Amino acid sequence: MAALLEVKNLSVTYGHVEAVRDVSLLVEEGEYVSIIGNNGAGKSSTLKAIAGVVKPAAGEIVLDGKPIAGMASYDVVRRGLSMVPEGRLIFADQTVEDNLYLGAYSRRGGGRSAAVSEDLERMFALFPILKDRRQQLAGSLSGGEQQMLALSRGLLSRPRLLMIDEMSLGLAPRVLETLFPVIEKLNRDGLAILLVEQLATVALRYAHRSYVMEDSRILLSGPSGELASDERVIEAYLGRRKAS
Amino acid sequence: MSAALQYFLAGLGIGGIYALVAIGFHIMWSSAKAVNFAHGDTLMLGAVLTIVFLDHGIAMPLAILLSIGVAIVFGVVLERVAIRPFADNAASIGWMLTTIAIGIMLESYATIEFGAFARPLPSPGVDKPIIIFGAGVFIQELLIPFVAVLIVVLLGIFQRRTQLGRxxxxxxxxxxxxxxxxxxxxxxxxxxFALASALGGLAGILVAPVIQASATMGLLLGIKGFAVAIIGGITSAPGVVIAGLLYGIIEKFVDGYISTAAREAVGFSLVIIVLMLFPQGLFGRRELVKV
Structure with missing residues (x-):
């Protein structure tokens, strides 16, 4: 296996606040990695810096051997790294179908090519409800449907690494039970996943390896199974929910 | 009856211009969360340059295309030098000053080159009025609102059918x-900005046969177009067109039934009242500004 994404000593600051401090992490090709930690630990800022949404204050980000730190988000997605953002950020005033076409914006030929139409059908097979709703405004969808749309939109750029920020936020457990298996399937088909998740139990169940972030730093890392039985993790992140 | 119809038709004509200007403001605001306050001068540029090109013996269709081309270049350059450096976050307001400044400079320069007088732009649309139920109206005056509505329809299709539009x-x-x-x-x-400026140049060329072209024609048209964009709801293209047409019609009725002197007072008072009642404009959407 080769390193697909390598982050070295990344720092992100907002004014005088240091949101991410000296974070290093690795995602190998086809790997499923999660970052867990409490609200405000710096997980989302880490993803945003990788995706080019915020500029890192320091550090290296290497995708597929090429440095991408400081690159604009619209260029990062062209290199095969796609983000499903926190809060989903779907285009609520456009139809489901138009949201999907926009997901293919970075691809050659834009929304018109046969390959894009095929991918659209693939998304409809993954989430049949989106097919029923394809002409509806995205803003009229339920929270779970919006998350399905955000995932599909992220996939339409044909990424090699999909980063998903706080997917569970505001969603019912029943919805999560349909979403997480889909992501697992995508990973089995070869897509590398970097998941940021407050629901540590779920993240540790699905991800091969995980990082634990606390106070802007990486506190622990290792195979998810080991972390799930680590005293510190159980106490701080799994305590109330009890690892199953 | 025919007087009222007369005011209505004339109002549609002038309202169509406000609508065209306001569409430009809508397009610029949508993409940049900033507008070009020299947009009125883009109209002036279109109208005045067409006349200048005609003076140089260039045929009308080519003169129109060239003028719109210059308007596009003006809009693109202005976005680069007067907006982009001054609108890097939602709290930046430097672009207000820079675009007003450029408008004033352009107006001064046009006054020097073109002269301080107004000139008509010849058009087959103002040869002789047609009579509708006793009310006389030039084809040109009917063409303007028609073009405004057509552009909103085309813009809507473009924004639904193409990747660039989406x-x-x-x-x-x-x-x-x-x-x-x-x-x-x-x-x-x-x-x-290129699209908005092209429409601005076109608007200037369309209105010049009716109100005459001059170096200073842009100021009031720009301000009224902006007012119309705000009360219509700057986030809604159909909204600003409806507001533009209504504003033009109301102006002509005030002209006719009260006096020309009362026109601006009544018009801008209405703007203030509408804004008090509908802070997002009549058809606008509340904007979430995340600083």
Missing amino acids: AMRAVAFNRVAAGIVGINVLHVAMFS
Whole structure:
């Protein structure tokens, strides 16, 4: 296996606040990695810096051997790294179908090519409800449907690494039970996943390896199974929910 | 009856111009969350340059195309030098000053080159009025609102059927989300300013046969177009067109039934009242500004 994404000593600051401090992490090709930690630990800022949404204050980000730190988000997605953002950020005033076409914006030929139409059908097979709703405004969808749309939109750029920020936020457990298996399937088909998740139990169940972030730093890392039985993790992140 | 119809038709004509100007403001605001306050002078540029080109013996269709071309270049350059450096976050307001300044400079320069007098732009649309139920109206006056409505319809189709059009809406909706799907927000802003300026130049050429072209024609048209964009709801293209047409009609009725002197007072008072009642404009959407 080769390193697909390598982050070295990344720092992100907002004014005088240091949101991410000296974070290093690795995602190998086809790997499923999660970052867990409490609200405000710096997980989302880490993803945003990788995706080019915020500029890192320091550090290296290497995708597929090429440095991408400081690159604009619209260029990062062209290199095969796609983000499903926190809060989903779907285009609520456009139809489901138009949201999907926009997901293919970075691809050659834009929304018109046969390959894009095929991918659209693939998304409809993954989430049949989106097919029923394809002409509806995205803003009229339920929270779970919006998350399905955000995932599909992220996939339409044909990424090699999909980063998903706080997917569970505001969603019912029943919805999560349909979403997480889909992501697992995508990973089995070869897509590398970097998941940021407050629901540590779920993240540790699905991800091969995980990082634990606390106070802007990486506190622990290792195979998810080991972390799930680590005293510190159980106490701080799994305590109330009890690892199953 | 025929007097009322007369005011209505004339109002549609002038309202169509406000609508065209306001569409430009809508397009620029959507992509850049900033507008070009020299947009009225883009109209002037279109009208005055067409006359200058005609003076040089260039045929009308080519003169029109050249003028619109210059208007596009003006809009694109202005976005680059007077807006982009001064609108890097939602709290920046430097672009207000820079675009007003450029408008004033352009107006002064046009006065020096073109002269301080108004000149008509010849058009077959103002040869002789046609009579509708006793009310006389020039074809040109009917053409203007028709073009305004046509442009909104075409803009709507463009924004639903093409990737660039969808990208314009995406950028208007959320710039971060637009970026992560691969849209270069700066390219969309540049295109939007080019489009708005092309429409501005066209609006100037359309209105010049009716109100005459002069170096100073842009100021009031720009301000009223902006007022109309705000009361219509700057986030809604159909909204600003409806507001523009209504505003023009109301102006002509005030002209006719009260006096020309009362026109601006009544018009701008209405603007203030509408804004008090509808802070987002009549058809606008509340904008979420995340600083």
